[in-house]
Each structure stands twice: as C-alpha cells, then as structure tokens.
Amino acid sequence: MKRAKYIFCALAVITCIAQGQERKLEKAENRFSDFAYAPAIRSYEDLVADGYSEERIFKNLGNANYYNARYAEASKWYGKLFELDTADIDPEYIYRYAQTLKSLEDYEASDRWMNRFREARANDRRAERFGENTDYLERIEANSGRYEIQNLGLNSKVSDFAPSFYGEDLIFSTARDSGLLSKKIHKWNNGSFLNLYKASQDGQGNFIGVDRLSNRLNKKTHESSTAFTKDGKTMYFTRNNSNNGKFSRDEEGISRLKIYRARLVDGEWKNIEELPFNDDGYSVAHPALNKEENKLYFASDMPGTVGESDIFVVDIHGDSSFGTPQNLGPKINTEARETFPFITGSDVLYFSSDGHPGLGGLDVFAIDLKEMGAGQVVNVGRPLNGEEDDFSYIIDEETLKGFFASNREGGHGDDDIYSFTETKPLDLKCHTLIAGTVRDEETGELLAHAAVTLYDKENHVVSTSRTDADGAFNMEGDCKDGNYKVVASKSDYDDGDKVFATVKGKDATGIEVVLAKTVRPAPLGTDLAKYLGIEPIYFDFDKYFIREDAKISIKKVLAYLNEFPEVKVQVRSHTDSRANDAYNMWLSTNRAKSTADYLIAQGIPENRISFEGFGETQLTNECSNGVPCTKVQHQMNRRSEFIVVE
Template identity: 40%
Template structure:
C-alpha cells in the first residue's frame, strides 16, 4: 500500500500496489533532516501534470479520484472517476463503479450515477445485507395510536380473526341495555371490525349469532380455519344464569362454531368450568392443541394465574395445568396470547413494571412451558393498566388495551394500534486487519445515498461504534485513521428492525522511507522484458511521474537503481541492469532533465525481492518482480 503526501496533509489510497514488496529494497538511506523538506511533495499535483503531459493509466485516475473522494470533494472525484471508466473500462476495479456513481450523484449528475451503478451491479457488485439480526418485535415499539373504532366507554380485548379484529365494547352494547352494578356501565358485547394490511380498523358491527347476551362477553380467540371460537362470558347459557355460593355470577369459558349462514351458533360451556371460580381470556397455542386461560382456581399461586388444558377431542380437554412460578405471581396474571413465533404475551400486576397491569413476554417451548419472562417496556406499558395484547409478528403490528388516557381511577379502556417504527442499528468494531487489535481514535462516518454524512464518531478505547439508520435504505459506513488505508462498506438495510454488524478492518500503510520518491508517488513497478533494456510503454507512464516531480521540484536529485532477475550469469545481469539504469537516465535527460541531477547504477541480481535465485523454479510473474527500477532522493 502506498501513500500520497499533499501540501495540507496525508491522503491515503485503497489501491494495493505491488511495490509493497519493493519498498524496503535497494539503496534506501536512513532518514535525516536533509530529507525533511521532501515530506511535502505534492503527489496529486504531480499526477495532474503527468496527465497534462499526455500520460494516463487506470492507476493514475484511481489515485486522483481517491484523493478527492476520501476528502469529500465529489466534483473533482467524479471528474477523474469518469475518465477512469471512459478510458479504461476493462481495467477499472468494481468498487470504482460504485464510487463513481456516488460522486456523480453528489453533484446531481443522475444519468452518470445511474449508469455507473448499473455497471457496478452488472459486474458483480452487490450492497447486500450484512449479518442482519432480526430482533423481537416488542423491543422496538415506538408508535401507539388509538384505533378509530373506540367509543367514549370501554373497548378492549382485541383478537385476530382472519382479516378482521373482534373485540369487546360497552359503548356499542345493544343487548337489553343492562347496566353492571359494579361499574355502572353497560355489559360488554363482541364486535367485529375490518382490518387493513396496516392494522387500521373500520366498520365495527355486532358479531352475528348467539354469542352476545345481556351479560358480559369478551376476549375471544379463533381457530385458524375460522370455524371455532372460544370466548369469555358470565355464567349464563340457555337463558339461565348461574351463581356461586356467594350469589355472584362468575366468568366462564365457552365455545361457539360458525354455521353455514355465517353466524356464530352452537354455544357450549367448556366442561372444566366451575361456578365457584372464574375462568376467562382464552388463547389457543400455535398448533391449536392447547387452550390457555386465566383463572382463580383454588390452590394456585396468586389471585389469578395462567393455566392451559390440552385439547383432546371435540369439546374434550385435559386437566388444567398451572404455568408455575416462572409466569405466575402472588398477584394477578391474565390476558394470555400466543403468537406465531410461540411467544406467550400476558399481563400482570405482580411483577416489577411501570404501574397497574403491565404486558410481559415469555418464550414457550415445545411442551408449552414458559421461560425468560421480560417486561416489554414503554411505550406499550404505561403507569396505568395495559393488557389484552395481540401481535402479528410477520406484519410487525399489533393491538393492546389500556386506560392510560383516562382520569385517575377511570375504568374506560381503549384499543391501541401498535406499530413498529422500523429502525436499524448499524454497529461494529474498528480493528487492525493484520493484528485484530482495536484501533482507538479512528473516525467512523455513516453516509446516505447522496454521500451526505448522517452521523460520525471518534471511537474510544474499545473501538466500537453504533449508528441508528432507517430501514430499506442504502448507506455507506466509512472508517479512517491516520497511517491506515480508508475502508468503506456499502449496506442495503433490511425491511425489519435489525442489528447490522459492520466490522471495519483497517490496513496499516507502509511508511515511505524519506528518500524513496517512488513510494511517495505511488509509483507502479517499472518492468523490463527479459534480456532487454529498452523502456516499455507502460514504463513511460511511470517515468512520467518522476519527470513531473523533477520539473515541479528543481532541487531534486535522483539516484536510479536497476535490478534484474537471476536467470542469467551474475556478471551478465550486472551489465544488463547497468544498461537498464542508464536507459532510464537517458529517457529523463531526453525529456529535459539536466544530467547533473541524475545518477544511475545497476545491481544485477544482488537484491532480489523474493525466493527466485539461481536454480529456484519460479513463474514468469515472480521473475518479473525482480526486474525493476527504483528512484532514490539523494542529497
């Protein structure tokens, strides 16, 4: 890797040069104050003059474009990237089509930006999602909105039913107009509302059939085929009400089936009900083999616990099983719901929370056993009662019931649409690609599609960073640090709240010896054909860099070193390398450089850069690495 030194500082390149292996060879002198003045050789100025003199290569255009791109001068970056692609399309590395697209987009050249991005994709470039980790939906709820079907009274307990939502309401009750003495509100009935793909509810009407009565009906759950419903009702069936020993009408679980006329009929009581204690809020397991519910069955853990029964046949069930202390507390647990991802959501006022009923989530294993209970936090939970939560995890929305907007002591509930505000966390560590050590003090930037800097941070001792981004957008993460090559990663964020890991590996730049002009100019190897000492056309392009430097800096004096491979007698190679060194000197003199500023010497095969000594089998490419010229600043 080379670096170019500018008047105002150091600009680094991401183009790997084969001169890495050459930088420490040849007659490299120890740094001293005599060379300090050359620390500010303006390589970019020299490159531009090389182009003005009629010499060009893909590497020259890449380096020129990069000096501007990494410093956010996109107008000049676009100028050189456009030349690169226009003049050297086959030699252009894939990443430069992307950079060219970004640079042109930043200067509003949409035609070029689109064309280069198409070329980038066509050649195999793909932003791709990097290690997107989908998180649980409720870790990122940030939007709650009252459903439009709410009334001025209580509306609560929603349940998904195909493309609809069924819920309980006192404000819409039509059955007899009876008033419940304990809260002076009408008894609840079940209603059905149409739900669109975003969860908006409209057109609420009374559920048709024999379900609604003059007593309470609420919290239904439905089988996937839409033909069976379980729901909660007061102890009332066939026109008869039942009371416990204290003359109280408890809650019971019922089942109804949908007839061919679309009405809910054939209402039956579940056989494990008991008039002495309430059972309510049924919820079906994902496989519909278990029915969860809340009850105050004697011998439980608290005031009300969550249980399940196995469904063993047509209205046949096993014995109620308490979910145990992992879920239940000495207080109240109620309103269970099982999601398609087999998560149990429920409400409790017996666990640490924000106040009143809070909504919790627990994982269910294959046997229906719950673990890892967690509070889903704000804003789903509030200081009031929050309960009756349901969620479509695939569509990333759900509903909950809450009295949070009521006055203190109010029992009026509302149904809220819960939407996830899709956010992406982009995070990672900046580290040295060779040692894996964290790089403290590196600058990390997040850029949008227009190359605007959205956020940036200087990383601390642990070299970690984190940005918040939007879903379904393209970004670039860029890492820079003095004496390291810049790194940029393109990201296409996913369409769900996720954590995208973007590690930033930075490569240390080999420091240029203070007297190595070739290193400072990012000089590409000047090769000679086997057994030849004539200047090849590709070598002329590189020599043009030396020529321009000597013109810009007339005080420069250069020692030219020439080296051969080992495939001929040693003495022959010394003579050949001397001729190559002198041919290089003559080329520069012919271009107007005073001969007094140049010396030249051939070293033959005495300073090989690899294993390819006499008798060692090597490829032509390996031998060619040893056939090279170097340019040393002399005092």
C-alpha cells in the first residue's frame, strides 16, 4: 500500500512538472507569436535549461535572435536545430544558418551550407547569386579599403540609426529615452520606441547638439528613416501604423510600417498625411528622394514583393500626387531583405541586403541605375561592411562624406551611426571574365602572342587582349546577355573565331580558338609537300598505285592548287636502289604518272600537271646499291614530290 502511495505521489510530481513545462512552452510560444522576441528568448532558454530540445524551440530561438540581429546566438540555435537531423526542414533555415555563420567569420562553413541551399532551391535568386559569385570574398576584397570611418559622438547606449541630410544638420532615429516622457518598452527587443532627433553641427563639422523633433512627428509609435526636399519644406518619414498617434496592430498582431509626408509651415511640421500606397496589410518604409525629387524610393513587402522586403520606386507628379509603385526587379531584389535605399544625384542606388553575397547580416550594396541592363550589384567592401548589420547608408557625392549605421562590436549601443569619407570611387562597371586559349589547328600547339578581340552582337569591339606565353587570354566582357565573338589573329595564320553566349553576366571561360596556317603562293622550285607540312607521298615496294595514307596528304596539295589556279606543278617520283637502274626509271615514271593522273581525276586541269621519273638517281639517304639498309630506310626513297614550275 505504501509503495502504491509512493508511486502515485511520484507520478503526481512528474505530472505536475510536465504540466509546468507545458505551460512554460505555451507561454514562450505565445510571446513568439506576439513578436515579443526578447521575452520569448528568455522563456525558450529556460526550457532548454530544463532539458527541452524540440525542433520548434530551436527554430524559434534561432529566429528570435536572427530578427534581433543577434547572429552569433542565432547561429548557435540553428546549429542545434540541424544537429537533430530532422528531415524536411524548410530550406530557409539552411540559408539563415549560412548567413549567421558569416557573423562568426566561418565563411568556409557558410559556403558549404549555401551549396546545400542551392541544391534545395536552385531557382532561388539568392542561390543563383551565390552560384554566379562563388568568388564573392575576393570581389568584396577588391572593393575594400575605400572608406575612413569614425563612430559619432552623438550615439547613445541604445539604437541610433537611419541618418539623413537636412541642410547642415543630421536627422536620425533613436531609441534613447529623452526623460521628458515615460519610458516606452517595445517587447521585440526590450528597447524604447524610436523617435526622430536632430544633431546640429558647428563650423568644423562637429555635432554639438542633439534635440528631439516636434511631438507632431514623434508619437507613441516608432518613427524613423527620413528624407527631405532640397528646400527643406517637405519631409517623408516612416512610422508604425497608428490610431490617433498610438501604436496599432492588424488582425495578425503586426504593426505595419507606413510612409508619411509632412510640410514645414511657419517653422512647424504640419499637414502630416499618409502616402496613398500605404496599407494596413503590408509595410512601406525608408523613403529616399532622387535629385529631381520626382521619384521616391522605398522598401516594402507589398503585393509583388519577392522576399521579406523589396526596393520599390514611385513617381511623384507635379501636383504632389503619386503614380503606381514599381518593383525594381530581380537584379536588385531577392527572396531575403532589401531595404534602406538611398539614391545619389548621379542615380547610384545604395541599399542594404542579406540576399546578395556579403560578409554577414545586412551589407551595403550599390548599383548604377543608368546601367541597369549591363550593370551589377556591387558590395561596397570593408571596413564599411562587416560581419554584422550595416545599413542606412547616405553619401554626399560632392564632399564624398556620409553616414551609415551598424551594430558592429566596439559601438556605444545596439546600433551606432558612423561617419565616413570615401577615399576611392567604387567601380560599378560590370566585369565579366572572358578567358580561353588559341591553338594551331593542325598541331594543337598553343599560340603565344596572338591578338584577341571580343565583339558584341552588333559587331562592336568590347575589349582586346593578347595571348600569353602559354597561349591563354583573359578579357573583360560587358555583362550584357547575348551572343559574342572572340576573334584571334597571328602572323602566318588565317584569323579564327569562336561564338558564344553569356547569360546573367556569368563568366565565359574555356573558350578555344583554332587558327589555320596561312597558305601563300610558293616560290618556283618549291616542293609543296614540304611547303604545306604534309607527310610525303610514299609507295609500296615495287608498286606505283596511290596508297590510302598518301591520299590524305594529296588532299592538301589539291586544296592548294584549287586556291592558286595559276600554279603549275611537276610530279617527280623516285625509287629505292633495289632492282636495276632501267627498271627503277620505268617504275618511277609510272609512279609520277599515277600521281599526276590522281590529281587530274580530282579536277585539276591536265595542262597544269606534268610528271617525270628519276629512278634511283636522287636518294634521300645513303642507301645506294650494295649498302645494307632497313625497310624503313628504303621506304624514305620511294616517294613523289610536287615541284612548283610556274
């Protein structure tokens, strides 16, 4: 009885513990579903400490840290997820794991997981970009070392980001608590809600004062990412969906982002209005104006978006109305995040992405919109980009000075604003590698110092080069899709070419161009067999018929005679020293006639061909009468020659 009681009590304790853990799991799940990622992380970590190791826990721990840009922590939990060896895990987790490994600077492991991602999603643009740029680290390195960066003194212990130019001042978004309002905590990351601040400069460009912008702009929501017209009278900014200035969620529990426009009237920001393409069902954020102020670039997950967010553009009409937003397309947008656009006066678009090959987290990329057809998306390189998030890049093209934000190590807070000076321009031209070799058609010999020219489909010269000592060439293509032609030329050879196609700016390597030696009229007295570099016309012992191997060589003689119809030749035939002189003279004459008849039978006019036999009078070696020689040595004398006589 006592034993049964003890067993019952033990079962009760186990049941209570299990129920308690289930409640913990439910609480963690609810927090995660409510986007309360910071408390969800704590709850999930408590469950792991209690021995839980479920797939959904590791997934959500990875995601919660990933969405908070804690990539090293996210990598740990994604790693544990894949240690479970669970089948049918969404390939998106493979991609995120590959991305987070970069934050640990483990690029080799990251590339292995990216190759797994390519196998799982071959048509994904991120997989395609990786496949097209397997040397992305070398390409990034080539663009590195072009910036001098410095952490700004205005940064706080929390998040400061999204700088924008406003005359001599800098407008930015921050989670700092001003002390004037009660502290508002956002459970996504346990940080204060974002507000807009202004940093003023002195005459030397130092920021000396930081002030919170008007309460008309800063509400009980997030405000960030501003853009201003040149006259300073119109402002575009990002704000959470709100109801009478208060934080508002949709039916899925998400507070979407929207872009607003405000007008400066009598020194106050007024007439604040939503842009007409906002919607409660998706986010629109991070506005950027072009130089003419007739286009607004922004990030959104509106219908037509490929990834988590894409870059869009919309026309601003003369009456301040807007056109229809247009997605910037697959060259820029991937299935991941493209966000924080900035457009320069020369139409270079800078944006942040974790879908293009980078160093980890969000990297800053650029593309020349004037060259969209043949242009390429370029990573701006270190030290501006690193293993963490680098974003909200802006630059003054005249001074080459600008600002960006990053959560890299060594900062004051979660995100810091950094100033930079660009010391070397970014090469935005698309460079496609065109490589191959030039060979001799007959011998296969690699030909050094051959001139090589690349032509596009309109027969315009794209680039030129020469082969090196090993017969290899390298040239730059222009990245346009279509057919191209490589033409090689070298003295004593006819020009040769090779046509190939390029798609999506991929390199074209392994191209082989073969050149045939140029055939020129031979001088009088020349033996065409030697001139054309062909095998001699040999005969069997005591025979005068044309052998099959001889016909192969005669084809080149025929080609020469057809190419130069004014040339006349005399066929001169010979024997070895065996048999008597008279017989050998008769035999050689028959060999000469047989050879001449063969040429005539192949279409060469009879008046161009003569023949003569020389018996054993012109031996090529010492195998005269009475001299012991091998069969091979005697064979060298049984031959026909083609001597140019006119």
